[in-house]
Amino acid sequence: MRVLVTGGAGYIGSHTLLELMAQGHEVCVFDNYSNATPDVLTRVRSLSNGVIHDYVGDVRDSDKLDEVLQDFQPDAVIHFAGLKAVGESAEKPLYYYDVNVSGTLTLLRAMARAGCKKLIFSSSATVYGEPEYLPYDEAHPTNPTSVYGRTKLMAESILSDWAAAGDDRTAVLLRYFNPVGAHASAQIGEDPKDVPNNLMPFIAQVAVGKRDVLQVFGEDYDTPDGTGLRDYIHVVDLARAHVAAIDYAANAHGARAFNIGTGLSYSVRDMVSAFEKASGQQIPTKTVPRRAGDIAVMQADASRAKAELDWEATHGLDDMAASTWAWQSQNPDGYEQR
Numbered sequence: 001m002r003v004l005v006t007g008g009a010g011y012i013g014s015h016t017l018l019e020l021m022a023q024g025h026e027v028c029v030f031d032n033y034s035n036a037t038p039d040v041l042t043r044v045r046s047l048s049n050g051v052i053h054d055y056v057g058d059v060r061d062s063d064k065l066d067e068v069l070q071d072f073q074p075d076a077v078i079h080f081a082g083l084k085a086v087g088e089s090a091e092k093p094l095y096y097y098d099v100n101v102s103g104t105l106t107l108l109r110a111m112a113r114a115g116c117k118k119l120i121f122s123s124s125a126t127v128y129g130e131p132e133y134l135p136y137d138e139a140h141p142t143n144p145t146s147v148y149g150r151t152k153l154m155a156e157s158i159l160s161d162w163a164a165a166g167d168d169r170t171a172v173l174l175r176y177f178n179p180v181g182a183h184a185s186a187q188i189g190e191d192p193k194d195v196p197n198n199l200m201p202f203i204a205q206v207a208v209g210k211r212d213v214l215q216v217f218g219e220d221y222d223t224p225d226g227t228g229l230r231d232y233i234h235v236v237d238l239a240r241a242h243v244a245a246i247d248y249a250a251n252a253h254g255a256r257a258f259n260i261g262t263g264l265s266y267s268v269r270d271m272v273s274a275f276e277k278a279s280g281q282q283i284p285t286k287t288v289p290r291r292a293g294d295i296a297v298m299q300a301d302a303s304r305a306k307a308e309l310d311w312e313a314t315h316g317l318d319d320m321a322a323s324t325w326a327w328q329s330q331n332p333d334g335y336e337q338r
């Protein structure tokens, strides 16, 4: 299929390009490089030896979207382009609604003009909010606790209503748990611009000497070691879930949500130990109070994705830690060469 990938130069987008090309799909990237660099595509091109069409543009720019959709004529769109920092979303709510919600609307209108009716959406397990039961299945009530989470849920609602309004429309809503890890080549990976918000990139920067100490946000949760439990998912498994969603969308109609996780969960301490083992480095830690808005446990019931997408995670914790370390140690400044 011909697949347009918005946000294709980002962390998850870049890994997805490689998996799509490996399965014979033709790809085109649409990215405004607000949180990525064109060097990513140089590396993906050399890893794949394939053709990647690319356009620079913002998902709120209808004219630019019309141009790429008319030129490339995609059969489907994978929509990664969006903002994802929970803390920043509380400070800049209108910016988040604009990019994540209006951006999705603008994209859908441009797709309608180009006759493209299939969309795979980069959603988040954060749409569920405080668990009423665990593991979360897709029927769990949705009650996000952040502006960011609400933008994702609103975009999901728009996509569901859009898909229901035409027989041949498909929206696949992929609710990611906690993506970590990097490609086996160590050529692409996560490259946070400022202080990392997330656990794994923070641990990786401590291991490589860029930061002194990992702050553990709370050791008084009702979990075996007192730290938060999360369902970490290797980014290559996550990328493959998008390829599975593209295959599914070829024959499905309407909107459908899928949890993309492993069904297992690990604590902050488990992640630190796995990383120390993979890197041979000590990770100094300091326990501090809980981070506002954090919940104790997030864990996926990923059985729907297995049954309907024929997808399941294959990479375990050791590989998540080892691939993160390989990427971080070989690219200490990310895509910025020293």
Ligand code: WQD
Pocket: 084, 086, 123, 124, 126, 177, 178, 179, 197, 198, 199, 200, 202, 214, 215, 216, 217, 218, 227, 228, 229, 230, 268, 291, 294, 298
């Ligand atoms: C994991 C665990 C922290 C950093 C967030 C978003 C979510 C999704 C993924 C995009 C928690 C603890 C963390 C640190 C720590 N994003 N931690 N010290 O909060 O589960 O999810 O990222 O879609 O929407 O909310 O991930 O990696 O920030 O935290 O102790 O320096 O690590 O308290 O238990 P989270 P995370």
